[in-house]
Amino acid sequence: MAVKDIPDNIFMTTLDAAANWSRANSLWPMPFATACCGIELMATASSRFDLSRFGAEVMRFSPRQCDLMIVAGRVAMKMLPVLQRIWLQMPEPKWCISMGACACTGGVFDTYAVVQGVDRFIPVDMYVPGCPPRPEQLIAGIIALQDKVIKTGTINGREFAKRTLPTGPAPFDADELIRIREGNELLPVLN
Amino acid sequence: MSHQELLQTRFPAAGLVFSDFRDNHRVHVPKERLVEVLTCLKTEGGFDMLVDITAVDYLEYENADDRFGVVYVLLNTSTGERTIVKTFVNDPDPTLPSMYPLWKSADWTEREVYDMYGIKFEGHPDLRRILMPDEFTAFPLRKDYPLKGRGERHNFPVITRSES
Ligand code: SF4
Numbered sequence: 116m117a118v119k120d121i122p123d124n125i126f127m128t129t130l131d132a133a134a135n136w137s138r139a140n141s142l143w144p145m146p147f148a149t150a151c152c153g154i155e156l157m158a159t160a161s162s163r164f165d166l167s168r169f170g171a172e173v174m175r176f177s178p179r180q181c182d183l184m185i186v187a188g189r190v191a192m193k194m195l196p197v198l199q200r201i202w203l204q205m206p207e208p209k210w211c212i213s214m215g216a217c218a219c220t221g222g223v224f225d226t227y228a229v230v231q232g233v234d235r236f237i238p239v240d241m242y243v244p245g246c247p248p249r250p251e252q253l254i255a256g257i258i259a260l261q262d263k264v265i266k267t268g269t270i271n272g273r274e275f276a277k278r279t280l281p282t283g284p285a286p287f288d289a290d291e292l293i294r295i296r297e298g299n300e301l302l303p304v305l306n
Numbered sequence: 307m308s309h310q311e312l313l314q315t316r317f318p319a320a321g322l323v324f325s326d327f328r329d330n331h332r333v334h335v336p337k338e339r340l341v342e343v344l345t346c347l348k349t350e351g352g353f354d355m356l357v358d359i360t361a362v363d364y365l366e367y368e369n370a371d372d373r374f375g376v377v378y379v380l381l382n383t384s385t386g387e388r389t390i391v392k393t394f395v396n397d398p399d400p401t402l403p404s405m406y407p408l409w410k411s412a413d414w415t416e417r418e419v420y421d422m423y424g425i426k427f428e429g430h431p432d433l434r435r436i437l438m439p440d441e442f443t444a445f446p447l448r449k450d451y452p453l454k455g456r457g458e459r460h461n462f463p464v465i466t467r468s469e470s
Contacts, residue, residue, distance in 0.1 A: 192459045193439045199462070203470055227446055227455025228438075235460070238467035278467035 135268035138182070138208065139261040140170040145181035145205065147198060150188030152215035152247045159250040171257055178204040183260070185253075186239075189217035190230045202237045208272045210264070212256055213239045216246040234283030309351040309389055316346050332390045340393050341403050344378065348408050353380035353389065356409035359416055361423045365449040373397050374425060378405070395425060404430040422447035 121127070148156050159166050166172045175181045178201045190198055202211070213233055216222035219242050221231035233239065240263065243256040267274050310324055313333060322343070323334040335343045347353045357379040364370035372394035380389050395402055404427035405412040416427045417436040424445035427433060435442060442458060444451050 192462075195462055199465055202465065226453055227451070227459055230459055230462075235464065236462050237465050238470065276468050279469075281464045281466050 130270045131268065132265075134270040135265045138268060139264040141173075142169075142171040142183040142210070142257065142261070142264075143173045143175050143181045144171055144183045144185050145178055145201065146174050146176070146185055146187065147201065148185075148187040149190060149194060150217065152187035152217065155247040155250060156185060156187040156214065156253065159253045164250040164254060166254065166257070169254065169257055169261070178202075179206060181205050182209045183257075184209065184211045185214055186211065186218040186233050187214040189222060189224050190233055191228050192230055193228075195230050195233075195236060198233065199237055208268070208275070210240045210260055211238060212241045212243060212253075212260060214243045214253060214256070215248055216244065219244065222246060232283050235281065235285075236283075238278060239282045309347060309353070309387065312351055313343065313346065316350075317343065329388075330390060331388070332392060335391055335393045337393050337395060337402065340391075344380075344391065344405060344408060347380060347389070347391070351389075352382045352384060353387075355381040355383050356405060356411045356415070357381050357388075359405070359412060359419055361419045361425060361447075363423060363447065363449045374400050374423060376402060376419065376425060400425045401428055402426070403428050404433075406430055421445070424448065 146153065146156055148154075158164060160172055160174060171183065178184075182205065184202060184205060186198065202209075211233075213219045217224060217229070218233050221229050225231070230236065234242075241256050241260045243253055245252050248256075308331075310331065310333070313322055313324075317339065320339045320343070321336050322339075325332045325334075333343075358377075359379075360377050362375040362377065364373060364375060374395045376393050376395060378391040378393075380391065382388070393402070400423075402425060404416055406416065406427075406429065412427075413430075413432070414436060416430050417433060419425050420427060420430075420433055421435040421437050422445060434440065438446065444456065444458075446455070
């Protein structure tokens with residue numbers, strides 16, 4: 116069939132582009148809101164900022180129905196297995212936004228109980244800085260993610276298979292190792 | 307009769323130390339007399355509510371003789387009177403009798419003190435960790451535990467995008 120025979124109301128595209136276009140405009144977020152950033156996430160979804168303008172207003176509380184995880188808030192070490200499990204339960208294709216200083220780096224909570232950045236343990240696509248980020252900032256993050264989906268997405272998720280390295284720093288930094296070694300030396304004395 | 311007079315008449319030779327700061331009435335009790343004193347405060351003093359149990363680690367504290375101070379905050383709900391009972395325990399194996407038979411609210415507060423300081427409460431029906439995960443091995447509010455932990459916060463599998 117020659118191209119000139121196609122009527123005006125039919126468009127030619129690639130399968131990838133069609134899938135990306137529909138996926139990017141209907142991201143269903145999983146609100147993993149553990150702390151104050153979650154309030155800002157709620158504000159983003161409410162009428163003043165109106166996330167539905169960008170097709171991402173359908174917050175689902177079941178990971179099986181979501182394709183965008185928004186980690187909003189600090190993740191305690193007791194919560195991290197839950198986060199990982201929810202991430203694994205989400206069907207492909209899926210993306211993750213790490214929202215706020217705490218989710219990205221641990222923020223001011225550099226303590227034994229708070230994970231120093233979720234990207235050390237789950238893959239993260241987009242970081243939204245701020246403490247807390249304003250709703251506009253989160254919307255900017257979602258728009259940037261839509262852009263990323265449109266530019267790099269494929270219909271069967273081939274681009275995900277290439278990401279074999281963790282997105283974050285290695286779980287242990289050098290200081291941490293020194294601390295643990297000192298701690299272990301002290302351990303018989305203390306306990 | 308205030309609870310201080312009550313305790314003074316009941317336990318003249320028990321070594322109780324009283325002190326006041328503004329409307330805070332405090333009494334230091336030796337560990338051996340704790341059950342008697344608290345029972346007396348509940349049955350005769352009318353302190354029918356145990357508001358909180360908490361602890362202090364006095365490691366490397368100037369002028370401190372004992373390692374841990376355990377603090378009981380009591381309230382008399384009919385008069386609004388409050389009192390703070392404090393006792394001291396030491397390493398190794400700091401142990402106190404549980405107040406669960408007297409006040410049921412000691413259940414969770416004692417579990418919290420156990421979780422954070424490792425102070426055991428004998429007679430507690432279910433002394434498990436309450437805040438930290440069960441597999442946690444340290445007692446994080448002890449002063450000799452490093453603020454950033456001993457790597458527990460990094461002890462998880464790393465999930466990469468290709469395998470999830
Ligand atoms: S980044 Fe700031 S607002 Fe967000 S969870 Fe952390 S402390 Fe709260």
